Amino acid sequence: MVDHFLLLVVQAALIAVFFAFLWKRDGRERLRYLLKVFAALVLGAVALAWLMYPFPRP
Amino acid sequence: MATVPENARTTKGPAALPRPALMVAAWLVPGLGHFLLGRKLRAAVFSAVIVVGFVLGLALHGELILPRAGEPLSYLAAVATLGNGVLFLLATLLGLGEGVVTAASYEYGNAFLLTAGMMNLLLVLDVHDIVVGRKE
Numbered sequence: 001m002v003d004h005f006l007l008l009v010v011q012a013a014l015i016a017v018f019f020a021f022l023w024k025r026d027g028r029e030r031l032r033y034l035l036k037v038f039a040a041l042v043l044g045a046v047a048l049a050w051l052m053y054p055f056p057r058p
Numbered sequence: 059m060a061t062v063p064e065n066a067r068t069t070k071g072p073a074a075l076p077r078p079a080l081m082v083a084a085w086l087v088p089g090l091g092h093f094l095l096g097r098k099l100r101a102a103v104f105s106a107v108i109v110v111g112f113v114l115g116l117a118l119h120g121e122l123i124l125p126r127a128g129e130p131l132s133y134l135a136a137v138a139t140l141g142n143g144v145l146f147l148l149a150t151l152l153g154l155g156e157g158v159v160t161a162a163s164y165e166y167g168n169a170f171l172l173t174a175g176m177m178n179l180l181l182v183l184d185v186h187d188i189v190v191g192r193k194e
Binding site: 004 | 100103107108111162169177180181194
């Protein structure tokens with residue numbers, strides 16, 4: 001069985017690492033940015049899922 | 059006094075290729091553009107992230123989407139798919155990436171494959187910016 005949340009976390013981690021290395025040069029700044037992007041993606045997805053919860057599925 | 063070209067100041071590698079060649083290299087092999095510019099750590103990280111994303115996408119039964127008549131969005135998806143460069147070519151040659159629509163992970167697989175391609179295309183633009191001196 002595929003754990004959708006785990007896949008979401010993996011996807012968010014890959015994207016966060018990518019953008020941290022793309023935009024930031026300093027190690028500490030990079031780590032901070034990575035955590036920020038990762039948290040934004042995971043928490044944003046969960047928040048969006050909650051907001052969509054009341055909408056009926058076709 | 060001779061002036062140093064912008065490219066020479068931003069290129070750490072021993073051999074500087076022309077800009078179009080670097081951009082093609084960056085597109086074909088994830089991370090190669092940065093490697094050729096001497097950004098070895100970034101090259102390794104970018105390469106790992108994109109290859110892992112692409113392989114996960116295939117493992118999750120994602121589809122390497124190509125243009126389909128009557129489906130305008132498939133053209134956009136095809137751009138992202140082709141962005142994977144040699145990974146896309148290899149997977150196609152090996153008969154992978156057909157996609158299993160009925161698999162529970164199909165959409166996730168697609169998301170991984172498409173983001174890997176888009177990230178690689180961003181790397182091509184990044185290589186361009188480094189070469190012209192807009193970015194370090």
